[in-house]
Amino acid sequence: MRAITDTMIAELIEQARQLPRLRTIYRLHEHEEPVQRMVNALIPGTYTTPHKHENPDKVELFSILTGKIACLQFSDSGKVEQVFVLDAAGPVKVVDIPPRTWHSLVALEPSAVVEIIQGPYEATTHKNFAPWAPAEGTEGATEYLHELETIIHNWK
Numbered sequence: 444m445r446a447i448t449d450t451m452i453a454e455l456i457e458q459a460r461q462l463p464r465l466r467t468i469y470r471l472h473e474h475e476e477p478v479q480r481m482v483n484a485l486i487p488g489t490y491t492t493p494h495k496h497e498n499p500d501k502v503e504l505f506s507i508l509t510g511k512i513a514c515l516q517f518s519d520s521g522k523v524e525q526v527f528v529l530d531a532a533g534p535v536k537v538v539d540i541p542p543r544t545w546h547s548l549v550a551l552e553p554s555a556v557v558e559i560i561q562g563p564y565e566a567t568t569h570k571n572f573a574p575w576a577p578a579e580g581t582e583g584a585t586e587y588l589h590e591l592e593t594i595i596h597n598w599k
Contacts, residue, residue, distance in 0.1 A: 445471065447469075447482055447508070447557075449509075451469070451482075452482065452484070452508055452509055452555045455467060455469050455482060455484040455555060456484045456486070456509075456510075456553045456554070456555060458484065459484035459485060459486050459489075459553075460486050460553065464489060464579075465485070465486040465487075465488050465489035465550075466483060466484060466485045466486065466489040466491075466550075467483075467484050468481045468482065468483050468484070468558075469481060469482040469484075472562065474562075474563060474564060475562075475563050476562055476563060477561065477562050477563065478559060478560075478561060478562055479558070479559065479560045479561070479562040479563075479564060480557070480558070480559050481557070481558050482508065482555055482556070482557055482558075483505075483548075483555065483556050483557075483558050484553075484554070484555045485510075485512060485548065485550035485553075485554050485555075485556070486550055486553050486554075487550045487551065487552065487553070488550070488588075489550055490579050490584050490585070490587075490588045491547050491548050491549075491579070492547065492572050492573065492576055492577070492578050492579045492584075493515070493517055493521070493545050493546065493547040493572070493573040493575075493576045494545070494546070494547070494570040494571055494572045494573060495542070495543055495544055495545045495546065495570075495571050495573075496540075496542055496543070496560070496561075496569070496570065496571070497542055497543045497571055498568065498571070499561075499568060500542030500543060501542055501560055501561040501569075502539070502540065502541060502542060502560070502561055503539075503540040503546075503558065503559070503560040503561075504537065504538070504539045504540070504557075504558070504559045504560070505529060505537065505538050505540075505548070505556045505557070505558055506529075506536060506537045506556060506557040506559075507529035507530065507531050507535075507536050507537075507554065507555075507556050508531065508554075508555040508556060508557060509531045509553075509554060509555050510530075510531060510550070510551075510552040510553050510554025510555060511528060511529065511530040511531065511532075511533070511550075511551040511552040511554060512528070512529050512548050512549065512550050512551060512552075512554045512556060513526055513527065513528050513529075513548070513549045513551055513591075513595045514526075514527045514529060514538045514540070514546060514547075514548055515527075515546060515547050515548075515549065515591060515594075515595070516540075516544060516545065516546050517545035517546065517547070517573065518545070519545070520575065521545075521573060521575035521576060523591070523594050523598075526594070526595055526598040528551070528595070529556065531554075545573055547576075547591070549588070549591055549592060549595060551592075551595070
């Protein structure tokens with residue numbers, strides 16, 4: 444058995460703060476396991492390209508441990524359809540994402556979430572990236588992230 448402590452979470456967030464991508468994971472599973480389990484630390488400014496899990500279809504779940512993140516759901520054309528703000532101090536704690544659902548995470552504060560997704564991980568089939576969104580690290584990604592942040596802050 445393993446426990447995730449407040450100290451571990453704080454250290455993971457600090458590690459994420461030091462990395463160029465402004466995020467990191469603490470993996471709880473072995474690569475070949477059928478269920479992937481990890482703690483993700485995300486710092487505001489990190490960009491996760493909108494994506495979905497299909498072929499193979501995978502269910503994904505995020506549960507907030509500390510901080511605040513937004514999970515966005517998109518239409519097939521890239522329109523934001525839903526915004527869920529997971530907040531350790533707020534009412535929403537978990538988002539469960541069905542297969543074939545375009546989604547992305549946006550860190551609103553330094554945060555840590557538990558992620559559970561079907562495995563095993565295979566890099567070539569794990570994510571289908573949205574054709575309408577800039578890829579991480581490419582021109583336009585920072586501006587697109589700012590657009591998403593504006594949508595989140597204005598979401599009703």
